[in-house]
Amino acid sequence: MADRTGPTLDLDILKAGGLIKQRQPDLFSVRVRALAGNLTAGQLAKLGEISTKYGKGYVHVTMRQGVEIPFVHLDNLERVTEELDEVGLKLGACGPRFRVITACQGVSICNHGLGDTESLAKKIDERYYGRSGLPHKFKVGIAGCPNACIKPQENDLGFMGVAQPILDESDGAECISCGICEDVCPVKAIQLVDGKPEIDLTKCVNDGKCINSCPTGSLRPEREGWTVFVGGKFGKHPQLGWVFDKFISEEEAVELVEKILKAYCHLAHKRERLGELINRIGLEKFREAVQSEQI
Numbered sequence: 573m574a575d576r577t578g579p580t581l582d583l584d585i586l587k588a589g590g591l592i593k594q595r596q597p598d599l600f601s602v603r604v605r606a607l608a609g610n611l612t613a614g615q616l617a618k619l620g621e622i623s624t625k626y627g628k629g630y631v632h633v634t635m636r637q638g639v640e641i642p643f644v645h646l647d648n649l650e651r652v653t654e655e656l657d658e659v660g661l662k663l664g665a666c667g668p669r670f671r672v673i674t675a676c677q678g679v680s681i682c683n684h685g686l687g688d689t690e691s692l693a694k695k696i697d698e699r700y701y702g703r704s705g706l707p708h709k710f711k712v713g714i715a716g717c718p719n720a721c722i723k724p725q726e727n728d729l730g731f732m733g734v735a736q737p738i739l740d741e742s743d744g745a746e747c748i749s750c751g752i753c754e755d756v757c758p759v760k761a762i763q764l765v766d767g768k769p770e771i772d773l774t775k776c777v778n779d780g781k782c783i784n785s786c787p788t789g790s791l792r793p794e795r796e797g798w799t800v801f802v803g804g805k806f807g808k809h810p811q812l813g814w815v816f817d818k819f820i821s822e823e824e825a826v827e828l829v830e831k832i833l834k835a836y837c838h839l840a841h842k843r844e845r846l847g848e849l850i851n852r853i854g855l856e857k858f859r860e861a862v863q864s865e866q867i
């Protein structure tokens with residue numbers, strides 16, 4: 573694949589996407605990638621400058637946390653990519669490629685966050701962003717907790733931070749029977765029995781609210797990590813992803829992406845989304861393929 577990060581514009585760059593031909597002749601909307609929706613102040617200033625100089629003085633914020641600069645003339649595309657490059661901005665991906673990862677801010681700022689969304693996004697991005705040769709587009713969304721604000725279930729591959737609680741007084745952190753965990757649990761999975769929390773794991777949604785609210789630290793995560801969804805998509809025939817795995821670590825998540833991409837490329841027809849492949853062959857067959865060393 574051509575290097576789309578450098579300043580030189582050629583046909584490969586156009587094909588690789590990021591430059592979306594508008595309905596108006598010779599005009600393009602330049603798609604700029606913003607990993608996990610983050611842009612620095614300098615990058616924002618540059619986007620303002622470029623859109624004023626080469627566009628119509630505004631940018632469009634996309635559905636997937638990206639930014640587009642509409643109304644850039646064909647003759648200015650090279651200059652625009654050069655100027656974006658000056659502040660470390662690269663073009664977004666289009667077509668049958670691994671797209672920019674969307675992520676909420678997770679533990680970086682959110683009180684509900686259980687997973688480090690930005691770290692996972694960065695690691696997956698470094699290894700897979702822009703990968704071509706896929707049957708169709710491939711989108712990844714990462715949410716820091718089961719509130720699922722970034723909608724991981726709507727992506728080809730989604731990750732969601734989770735924690736499963738357990739009462740553990742082994743190191744002297746004693747439950748004082750305050751009942752806060754029972755009160756905060758949104759699904760009534762906790763009941764105090766003889767003054768101690770009993771957790772119904774069939775009801776628990778693993779949002780960690782009880783763990784984060786426990787004043788003595790005696791409710792803590794027995795298991796934590798990422799729930800994985802596969803096969804979600806939007807468009808004309810939307811569907812939510814299936815749960816593929818639970819409580820996997822960041823490292824396991826990064827490795828799993830490789831295995832899922834391999835199985836997807838091996839099994840899918842051209843222009844078949846991952847969700848359509850799983851509709852056709854079933855989740856268990858897909859799971860077997862992902863776990864197989866043969867592919």
Ligand code: HEM
Pocket residue numbers: 609675676677682683684719720721722
């Ligand atoms: C009180 C707890 C919550 C907090 C603090 C919170 C915070 C946020 C934040 C910070 C975002 C922006 C995410 C980003 O782009 O980085 C967001 C978006 C969103 N949240 Fe939440 N959220 C909460 C609860 C929920 C719940 C319970 C739901 C659903 C049942 C929900 C659904 C959504 C959706 C759908 C979006 C995306 C909106 C869009 O398409 O732009 N949130 N939320």
Ligand code: SF4
Pocket residue numbers: 676677678679682683684685686715716717718719720721722
């Ligand atoms: S998904 Fe959870 S961690 Fe992420 S913004 Fe929403 S509430 Fe916060």
Ligand code: SF4
Pocket residue numbers: 735736737756757758759760761762771775776777778779780781782783
């Ligand atoms: S993790 Fe959330 S859903 Fe599960 S018991 Fe605790 S508060 Fe309830």
